Amino acid sequence: MAGPALTVVNACTRHGTGGSPTTVVIDDAVLTDDDRHAIARRAGTSHTAFVDTGTADVSRVRFFTSAGELTNCGHGTIAAQAVLLQRSGGTEHHGRQLTAGRVFATSAIRRHDGIEVWFDQGVIALPDGADATGGGIIAALGLQRTDIAADLRVASSGAPRLLVPVRDRLKLLSIQPDHVRLAAECRRLGYLGCFAYALSPTGRTGVARMFAPAIGVDEDIANANSVGCLAAHLLDTTGSGAIDIHQGDRLQSPSSVSASATHTAEGIVARIGGVVGALTRC
CATH class of the missing domain: 3.10.310.10 (Diaminopimelate Epimerase; Chain A, domain 1)
Structure with a gap:
């Protein structure tokens, strides 16, 4: 049985070049976490984002590396939201993402050199010592x-x-x-x-x-x-x-x-x- 389709995204490019290759998978409910971990190991990129589009107003996104699941991933979020805009066929999208129990705002817009994505990171803890x-x-x-x-x-x-x-x-x-x-x-x-x-x-x-x-x-x-x-x-x-x-x-x-x-x-x-x-x- 063939695995899910993978999209490799160059996230966070500079002047239209470079960026971090990141794999994005439109998630399937039949996948187990062992499946996701195996896909992340095979993908050949440092991070893989699994995007569940089952809910219309919120996209649930999880992140895996070769070592296991991450709490979150910034450039993976940017990659995932770019793929969602590409799939929509539109030029701009403002939505919400659910990752690790937190829902936050995202925006994506097409530019001449790619897709620009912004997201709200939330509160940053800054302990001393x-x-x-x-x-x-x-x-x-x-x-x-x-x-x-x-x-x-x-x-x-x-x-x-x-x-x-x-x-x-x-x-x-x-x-x-x-x-x-x-x-x-x-x-x-x-x-x-x-x-x-x-x-x-x-x-x-x-x-x-x-x-x-x-x-x-x-x-x-x-x-x-x-x-x-x-x-x-x-x-x-x-x-x-x-x-x-x-x-x-x-x-x-x-x-x-x-x-x-x-x-x-x-x-x-x-x-x-x-x-x-x-x-x-x-």
């Missing part, structure tokens, strides 16, 4: 304390990750992690991974690399949720929560993610955007 526990991760990244530009910060939009500010772009791009050691440290501390970044002098743009070997992804081409977490951290510490981040250069697949964080009565929330390029049906 990461500097006291991050020494092992800094060492696993092959960095020294002198390479760190400011305090480390844990940030979570559902899964905690460590934000690691690196002193400059060249040092960031030179990082060669010990992935085995990094995975062990992240599992010990309960982190999804670590998001190393270097900001421009203006603080409105930057470059970043996301390492998550603990969930089977040594390095992400694009990690949209971490950009939203960074925007929340910057709003909390500098008062400015708008950021554009370039990723993927070290992997020869340039990507770009934008995020804007704001204060609300519930806490700091972020909205994340990226452009999807080619959609290839497999």
Whole structure:
């Protein structure tokens, strides 16, 4: 019996090129979680989004890597919403997505260079105290304390990750992690991974690399949720929560993610955007 159709999407492209190849599957009720995990392993991309379109006003989306299911996935959300717009045949769509028990707003619109998608990330938790526990991760990244530009910060939009500010772009791009050691440290501390970044002098743009070997992804081409977490951290510490981040250069697949964080009565929330390029049906 043939498996479900797969669409591979280049999510979070930069100037129409690059992006993170992400598999999107229109889910089938007969699939088991073992089936979904097997499809994610076979797909050949770092992440696979399974989209249930059974409810008209809300799309239920789940995410798997080769290691298992994720709580959420930012660039996977961008990929899934682009596929839904493509399937509709329209030029613009505003909807809602259900992932990990949370319903949030999404929007997708066709542009000359692809499909632009934005989604509401929700409240970002920003606990303190990461500097006291991050020494092992800094060492696993092959960095020294002198390479760190400011305090480390844990940030979570559902899964905690460590934000690691690196002193400059060249040092960031030179990082060669010990992935085995990094995975062990992240599992010990309960982190999804670590998001190393270097900001421009203006603080409105930057470059970043996301390492998550603990969930089977040594390095992400694009990690949209971490950009939203960074925007929340910057709003909390500098008062400015708008950021554009370039990723993927070290992997020869340039990507770009934008995020804007704001204060609300519930806490700091972020909205994340990226452009999807080619959609290839497999």
